[in-house]
Amino acid sequence: MKTRTLTAALLATVLSVPGLAAAADYVIDTKGSHAFIQFRIPHLGYSMLLGRFNEFEGTFNYDEDRPGESSVEVVIQTASIDSNHAERDKHLRGEDFLEVDKYPEARFVSTGFSENDDGTATLEGELTLHGVTRPITIEVEHMGHGPDPWGGYRRGFTGTTTLKLADFNIDYDLGPASREVELFLSVEGIRQE
Amino acid sequence: MLRNTSTGYGWISILLHWLVAFVIIGLFALGLWMTDLTYYDPWYREAPAIHKSVGILLFLAILLRLAWRWSNPRPVPLSNHKPWEQRLAHWTHVMLYALPLLVMVSGYLISTAEGRPVEVFDWFSVPATFSGYEQQEDIAGEIHEILAFILIGLASVHALAALKHHFIDRDRTLRRMLRSRTD
Helix, strand or coil, X not given: CHHHHHHHHHHHHHHHCCCCCCCEEEEEXXXXXXXXXXXXXXXXXXXXXXXEECCEEEEEEECCCCXXXXXXXXXXXXHHEECCCHHHHHHHHCCCCCCCXXXXXXXXXXXXXXXXXXXXXXXXXXXXXXXXXXXXXXXXXXXXXXXXXXXCEEEEEEEEEEEEHHHHCCCCCCCHHHXXXXXXXXXXEEECC | CCCCCCCCCCHHHHHHHHHHHHHHHHHHHHHXXXXXXXXXXXXXXXXXXXXXXXXXXXXXXXXXXHHHHHCCCCCXXXXXXXXXXXXXXXXXXXXXXXXXXXXXXXXXXXXXXXXXXXXXCCCEEECCCCCCCCCHHHHHHHHHHHHHHHHHHHHHHHHHHXXXXXXXXXXXXXXXXXCCCCC
């Protein structure tokens, strides 16, 4: 009886200390490739072309008690673009598109995060791509979190957003159906102890 | 006369020389032009397909040329050519064989960088052998372009030298490559 009261009291103390259990830094698991940055863009308006960036890294901070204070930063190696076609990738890296020699990195730095009740959230941030920095909004789904089988703790989100290529000074004419590219993001973070 | 002799070239060598020369110039021009085409140009897909197909065929033609060169007598340099001219001409010729082969290999490595074969018209395709090296298509592309320019530069020197022999020295250097003679 006494032990149980003590435990309850201790537990209450721990839980009442704000952020002790909740606020945590996560490293996005690019090493184990549990994170993806995919893009898709219509081809002539007849089909979707899919590709991805193979190399990036990032971190995020998430506090269950104060999710609004979460933040995320991701740096993408633009030369790692991969659309499963060597000549197209070469073209995409060149001066018509990403100019990866001049702009080897793209960067996303969050500026705000607001959660809804249904597990979705809106992530605001600044995206620097092709030398242009602009605010973008990413629709986020908080997919899950918990211990992994190897002694760690993981938390994952998916996100989608749409970019106008012209907003980032990419004005190569791919046709009227192909002026916007959709991004699909899937990130899993490993909590840093 | 089809075969080479020690004093002149046979028709096979002459034809192969000019065929390779014109195809190289054509591929260079096509390459420059096609890389500037935009997405909606009717040639956007066709021009690179032709460039690649002809490139593979040229590779075979150059191998044939080398085989023919090695299985035939080598025409000796004209007696009025000075030793330094002969040495310089020899190394230029070596480079004029080596450079096209290197340009074509690097071109092949662009197209096959992600493991896809190179299609030669609708006739056959050459499978990828070496692929997946990081940014292979970009590195191979740089090499392809730089070597192509060096090749065209060297071929221009080669052509100017031939004209110099013809118009200034007034010897048979150029004529030997235009017509096969038995004497």
